[in-house]
Amino acid sequence: MKPTLTDLPSWSALEAHAKHIIPLHMRDMFANDPERFKRFFTEAAGIKLDYSKNRISAETKSLLVNLAREANLPEKIEAMFQGKAINTTEKRPALHIALRNLANDPIEVDGKDIMPDVRDALQQMDQFVWRIHSAQWRGFSNKPFTDIISIGIGGSFLGPKLVSASLKPYWNNTLNCHYVANIDGSHITEVLKHVNPETTLFIIQSKSFGTQETLENTKVARSWFLRNGGNLETIAKHFVAVTANTQSAIEFGIQEENIFPMWDWVGGRYSLWSAIGLPIALTIGMDGFKALLSGAHAMDNHFRTAPLEENLPVIQGLLGIWYGNFLGADSHAILPYDHYLRGLPAHIQQLDMESNGKSVDLDGDETDYTTGPIIWGGAGANGQHAYHQLLHQGTRLSPADFIIPLQSHNPVATHHAILFANCLSQTQALMQGKTEQEAKQELLDKGLSHEDANTLAPHKVIAGNKPSNTILFDKATPRTVGALIAMYEHKVYVQGAIWNINSFDQWGVELGKQLGNEILHKLLDEPSNKQLDASTEGLIDLYSTYGTSI
Numbered sequence: 001m002k003p004t005l006t007d008l009p010s011w012s013a014l015e016a017h018a019k020h021i022i023p024l025h026m027r028d029m030f031a032n033d034p035e036r037f038k039r040f041f042t043e044a045a046g047i048k049l050d051y052s053k054n055r056i057s058a059e060t061k062s063l064l065v066n067l068a069r070e071a072n073l074p075e076k077i078e079a080m081f082q083g084k085a086i087n088t089t090e091k092r093p094a095l096h097i098a099l100r101n102l103a104n105d106p107i108e109v110d111g112k113d114i115m116p117d118v119r120d121a122l123q124q125m126d127q128f129v130w131r132i133h134s135a136q137w138r139g140f141s142n143k144p145f146t147d148i149i150s151i152g153i154g155g156s157f158l159g160p161k162l163v164s165a166s167l168k169p170y171w172n173n174t175l176n177c178h179y180v181a182n183i184d185g186s187h188i189t190e191v192l193k194h195v196n197p198e199t200t201l202f203i204i205q206s207k208s209f210g211t212q213e214t215l216e217n218t219k220v221a222r223s224w225f226l227r228n229g230g231n232l233e234t235i236a237k238h239f240v241a242v243t244a245n246t247q248s249a250i251e252f253g254i255q256e257e258n259i260f261p262m263w264d265w266v267g268g269r270y271s272l273w274s275a276i277g278l279p280i281a282l283t284i285g286m287d288g289f290k291a292l293l294s295g296a297h298a299m300d301n302h303f304r305t306a307p308l309e310e311n312l313p314v315i316q317g318l319l320g321i322w323y324g325n326f327l328g329a330d331s332h333a334i335l336p337y338d339h340y341l342r343g344l345p346a347h348i349q350q351l352d353m354e355s356n357g358k359s360v361d362l363d364g365d366e367t368d369y370t371t372g373p374i375i376w377g378g379a380g381a382n383g384q385h386a387y388h389q390l391l392h393q394g395t396r397l398s399p400a401d402f403i404i405p406l407q408s409h410n411p412v413a414t415h416h417a418i419l420f421a422n423c424l425s426q427t428q429a430l431m432q433g434k435t436e437q438e439a440k441q442e443l444l445d446k447g448l449s450h451e452d453a454n455t456l457a458p459h460k461v462i463a464g465n466k467p468s469n470t471i472l473f474d475k476a477t478p479r480t481v482g483a484l485i486a487m488y489e490h491k492v493y494v495q496g497a498i499w500n501i502n503s504f505d506q507w508g509v510e511l512g513k514q515l516g517n518e519i520l521h522k523l524l525d526e527p528s529n530k531q532l533d534a535s536t537e538g539l540i541d542l543y544s545t546y547g548t549s550i
């Protein structure tokens, strides 16, 4: 048997240490250490991280850092930056860091510097954005564009959608931006209801140019365009594409000069920094897009060079490992207290779960430890009136990231102070909880009898000792949003590197696609002699009897 992660001395040390930490309460940890906030606070690239409300001591941290070293994390970080083929199953590097390498130092793939291609693509975006904004490029009736519709799914959707929404205060307001992802026909139908074909630009976003949802939605968009005043000559004015598969895009009918490049060495969920970010650049302008890249670049530099002990993505990755592998957590919550960042949980969900939802290591052997957590979440303070109940009193452990800007883009009345107080009070409540004694005293103070107070008090007990990080930045600017997302990308890599899994493939999504094609044949009454399982056949029969086939 080959040695695995669980055979490392630091792993056994952490297992033993967990037994010591589990009985301790964070209330006491704070009471015993006035320096705890300072001890467990760090910042980089405009992002501040308070991780003092975690079930850790200084020893926990040093043991986790030992684990990172024994698992060769520093070498693995360097391997990513040097363009090594860390995506082993697809024999490719994962070089999203090259897309924001504003230092322009050469980065080689197969002996060729890729930075000139990266710069050319940025230049192509720059010119395109300028032509649209200055109305040099217009629709078929010579009117300037008013709307863009980005058609794409997964990584070709979630990242640009999150960032364009996060940066709404920076929109130049000449263009509305819409996204179509779902193959549910209601999505494109609803979006097309609100736009004018004369002034609508479609961006077809697909790294592979082979994704069913995107191609089918594009066909619908094209026929809608042709039915509503457009024609085959003017289609070139209204349809552009971003893809690594130029040939398929051309065969599909997109003009070659309207195609923006992508590369094998960028994973879909890491691609918002490439031309997949066109909707971002069109809404906030190219200067804003470059500021986004610069924020991510600053985080990249920090990740590559900062000591592990002060390294934001490393600390967060290690905390995730601590809870998942040693304290039994299955999930992790992303809770942005910023209306503009409300799409963050969905993006991080794909980023993390598609990257680290793996159960074999780099050698193809099943891991004997758990890997990526379930990522969930939503906007604060809304979640406090919904799922936070389970965080406070449920039986499951879900560490949470509370993400909040120090300043609001919209300082309405005392809203931001109230929002901030809500965010802090949640992390405080999670940490300290409420004892039975405290609960009972409160009830007695309200005038309840001893009997009633005794009956009710156990229901009001809040165990506390629930971990959270508080992540802050001055304001959600292009730069801070870039740094924030890059921080999560690197956190995911830290965990994947320590778990010795490939964070850059996603074979698990393929089986459903294959099976979907077989089922589709049957639904469309196309010849198929394949007998499926009884449940699936029964459900197909229901569709054939009561559903619609076209």
Ligand SMILES: O=P(O)(O)OC[C@H]1O[C@H](O)[C@H](O)[C@@H](O)[C@@H]1O
Pocket: 153, 154, 155, 156, 205, 206, 207, 208, 209, 210, 211, 214, 268, 269, 354, 506, 509
């Ligand atoms: O950009 P595309 O090639 O159309 O891929 C879109 C998405 O679909 C796939 O099924 C993957 O799970 C995602 O990682 C990817 O981002």
